[in-house]
Amino acid sequence: MKKLKYGSLLAAALFVLVAGAAAQNVKFKTLDGRVLGNGDVPLPSAIIYLQDSRSNSIRTFIATPDGGYRFGQIAPDLDYTVWAKYKDAKSATKTISAYDSRRQITIDLHIKVDK
16 A cells, blocks of 8 residues: 555645646747848858757758758757858858847848859
């Protein structure tokens, strides 16, 4: 009987912990923008890099035909660095701060392309 009682208490405690974690309702950030070349011409197939400051892990995205990109589920408590590459050229590096409270961040990346 004691095993059943302790098992029930353990199950109830586990349920409370899981329900509490789900109730925190973490709100992620979203980053989007466009990769643009000379004269603000979109650069399709440019590669966009997003690096987090904690683990230095990098996520990538290949720009759409209009030069667009989008990263969802960005942790709000981390700083990030974003940049793009197109052929042999690279954009300036931009930083997204954990202190930036916006949930939707738009950053256009510009690359000077040799003709």
